[in-house]
Amino acid sequence: MASQEQKNLDLYLRAAANFYGFIKPGKFLSLYNKYNSVKLLKEDFLDLMYDYGPGRKHYKVYNNAIVNTQVSEEKISEIADAQEGKPFKTLTKDQFLPWADDDYFPYTPVCQYFTEYLTVKQGLDAAKAYEITKSVYHNAMRGNDKMTYLSKIMTDAGVFNFDDLDEAQAFINVFMKFLNSGIPRWSNCGYTPEELFVITEKRPFPTLPN
Numbered sequence: 001m002a003s004q005e006q007k008n009l010d011l012y013l014r015a016a017a018n019f020y021g022f023i024k025p026g027k028f029l030s031l032y033n034k035y036n037s038v039k040l041l042k043e044d045f046l047d048l049m050y051d052y053g054p055g056r057k058h059y060k061v062y063n064n065a066i067v068n069t070q071v072s073e074e075k076i077s078e079i080a081d082a083q084e085g086k087p088f089k090t091l092t093k094d095q096f097l098p099w100a101d102d103d104y105f106p107y108t109p110v111c112q113y114f115t116e117y118l119t120v121k122q123g124l125d126a127a128k129a130y131e132i133t134k135s136v137y138h139n140a141m142r143g144n145d146k147m148t149y150l151s152k153i154m155t156d157a158g159v160f161n162f163d164d165l166d167e168a169q170a171f172i173n174v175f176m177k178f179l180n181s182g183i184p185r186w187s188n189c190g191y192t193p194e195e196l197f198v199i200t201e202k203r204p205f206p207t208l209p210n
Contacts (some may be wrong), residue, residue, distance in 0.1 A: 009040070009048050015099040015195075017059035017068040020088070021142065021186030022080045023050065024065050027088060035093045042068075058102060068142070070102070075143050081200050087199065089190035104135045110182030122159055132157050133178075140183045141196035150179075182203065 012032050016023050025046065033039045040048075049061065060069050067076050098104045104112075112135050118129035135153055139145065159171075181194040188196045194205040 001197065003132070006048055008036075009045070011097065011100050013049070013066055014058045014102075015096050017066055018092070018102060018104065019099040019184070020190055021071065021081060022065050022067050023075055023088075028066055031090065031096075034090070035096065071142055079143055079186045083189050086189045086191075086196065089184065089188075089195070091190070105137060108182060109177055111137065114174060114178040114182065117171075118159065121171070124157070128157065136178070137183050140179060141184070142186055145179070145185070157180065 002031070009032070013028070013033070016028050018029065026042075029040065029042060029045050032045070049066070058069060059066050061067075062073060062076065063080065065080065071079075098106070115126075115129045115133045117125045118132060119126050122129075124132070132154060136150055139153070140150065144150075179193070181192055184190050184192050184195075197205045
């Protein structure tokens with residue numbers, strides 16, 4: 001049976017695997033000790049991490065890192081390469097721990113706006129619009145963010161029903177705003193594309209013309 005210390009560590013490992021996708025032990029340990037008053041030594045952490053934990057089906061140790069088990073090793077390797085040299089986004093403890101739930105979906109104002117757009121402008125049922133928003137969010141976050149893939153999610157749901165080009169362009173603007181400012185990426189170490197651009201380029205994120 002797992003100790004309380006193992007269960008607590010497991011909770012944070014699950015959250016890290018879900019929010020970052022790929023994170024090195026040293027970076028994880030610094031985050032864990034930031035969130036917890038009882039600090040964990042590196043040696044104790046490594047012993048606990050390599051022991052079987054209750055959440056091991058949610059994460060694994062691969063390429064000397066904690067990685068999410070929902071994504072193939074090939075995709076994880078792509079994400080690891082994409083993270084190289086980028087800063088890690090640090091959440092508050094209250095923001096971080098909900099990510100231990102594999103199905104967690106932070107319904108932010110940007111997500112809400114996209115959902116309401118699908119409901120009001122596309123005429124979708126509110127529950128269906130919410131599920132589409134959630135599906136696009138999780139897939140884009142985990143690296144399945146090719147437009148052909150995301151477009152298929154919405155095409156299958158009957159989203160692309162436009163009366164004219166202006167309506168289609170309006171949807172593209174809203175959708176791109178959702179993708180760029182509403183969805184953190186594993187490849188961006190937890191940052192949205194807009195957040196990372198502002199941090200690294202030190203200027204406002206380019207916007208699409210109306």
